[in-house]
Amino acid sequence: MRKVRDYDAELKALGDKARALKVKKVQQLGELVTSTGADVLDLDTLAGALLAAVESADAEEREAWRAKGSTFFQRRGKKARG
Numbered sequence: 669m670r671k672v673r674d675y676d677a678e679l680k681a682l683g684d685k686a687r688a689l690k691v692k693k694v695q696q697l698g699e700l701v702t703s704t705g706a707d708v709l710d711l712d713t714l715a716g717a718l719l720a721a722v723e724s725a726d727a728e729e730r731e732a733w734r735a736k737g738s739t740f741f742q743r744r745g746k747k748a749r750g
Contacts (some may be wrong), residue, residue, distance in 0.1 A: 703744065 701707050706714055724730055 704740065 701714070706717075709717075721730075723731065
């Protein structure tokens, strides 16, 4: 005989997992703000900078930001290992 699936329990488990992922993402974003030193900025300045990055259509500017971010994480990884 086949086991009956409990769709409510599966849906609840998926919802719990989605909430946990969202909490983890928010925590990681907070850690990123702190580790980059951006926590010294007031919220309006930080929000403005992030909005400018999101709205930027300049591919060269975005690539420069990506490269700078990549370098930041590589240096940070070496500090953690060393």
